[in-house]
Amino acid sequence: MWKKIEFAIVLLLLAVLIMMSNHLEEMVSSGRVTGRNPCIVLDSGHGGEDPGKIGVNQAKEKDVNLKIAKKTKERLEKKGWKVVMTREKDVMLGDSAAGNKKIHDMKARVERINKTMPQAAVSIHQNSYQDAQIHGAQVFYYSHSEEGKRMAEVMQKALLKADEENTRQAKANDTYYLLKRTEVPTIIVECGFLSNPEEAAKLVSPKYQEKLAEAIAEGILACMEN
Numbered sequence: 001m002w003k004k005i006e007f008a009i010v011l012l013l014l015a016v017l018i019m020m021s022n023h024l025e026e027m028v029s030s031g032r033v034t035g036r037n038p039c040i041v042l043d044s045g046h047g048g049e050d051p052g053k054i055g056v057n058q059a060k061e062k063d064v065n066l067k068i069a070k071k072t073k074e075r076l077e078k079k080g081w082k083v084v085m086t087r088e089k090d091v092m093l094g095d096s097a098a099g100n101k102k103i104h105d106m107k108a109r110v111e112r113i114n115k116t117m118p119q120a121a122v123s124i125h126q127n128s129y130q131d132a133q134i135h136g137a138q139v140f141y142y143s144h145s146e147e148g149k150r151m152a153e154v155m156q157k158a159l160l161k162a163d164e165e166n167t168r169q170a171k172a173n174d175t176y177y178l179l180k181r182t183e184v185p186t187i188i189v190e191c192g193f194l195s196n197p198e199e200a201a202k203l204v205s206p207k208y209q210e211k212l213a214e215a216i217a218e219g220i221l222a223c224m225e226n
């Protein structure tokens with residue numbers, strides 16, 4: 001008799017444990033435990049006095065970043081996501097009268113991301129290198145963030161689909177200010193190399209910008225499903 005009661009109690013405890021763990025998982029994924037809001041932050045790198053990289057075709061990185069970010073925003077909104085942009089104009093962030101404007105700009109971006117507490121933040125940039133042959137989009141994540149790593153790998157996959165010549169892989173980084181200081185999973189998408197004549201020409205074309213935006217939005221949506 002006692003054996004049966006003991007067995008029933010153990011079974012009951014097990015059932016309660018399973019129910020609790022299911023509920024916890026649900027709470028984590030819905031953001032109640034993480035404290036994250038149901039939105040995405042898109043960060044357009046550089047702006048205003050800070051042009052970022054200058055392309056071999058004289059394209060300014062800040063302009064390419066903003067165009068791709070805006071197109072990505074449109075796509076995410078169509079899928080029902082709320083999108084917060086760190087900038088929507090050609091401006092630097094932070095106090096324009098401050099001493100080191102670049103540092104204030106970076107701090108303002110991090111602050112905006114941490115205040116918004118999105119599900120994830122994606123910072124959009126363009127690359128440059130002394131060897132003009134180097135090309136292809138690449139995603140960076142914070143070395144100490146498992147979530148960031150997972151996101152970067154999903155995003156890199158989406159970007160590879162948009163450019164069959166690209167063989168780059170997501171890469172860890174532990175020095176970028178934005179990756180280090182944000183409190184939500186953050187990745188940096190370097191869409192391509194402005195130092196490569198062919199890629200620089202593509203990066204300023206609205207058609208390729210659309211293609212990249214499509215890939216970035218797809219990558220974000222895939223990350224949110226996981």
Ligand SMILES: [Zn+2]
Nearest residue numbers: 045052125126
């Ligand atoms: Zn940049």
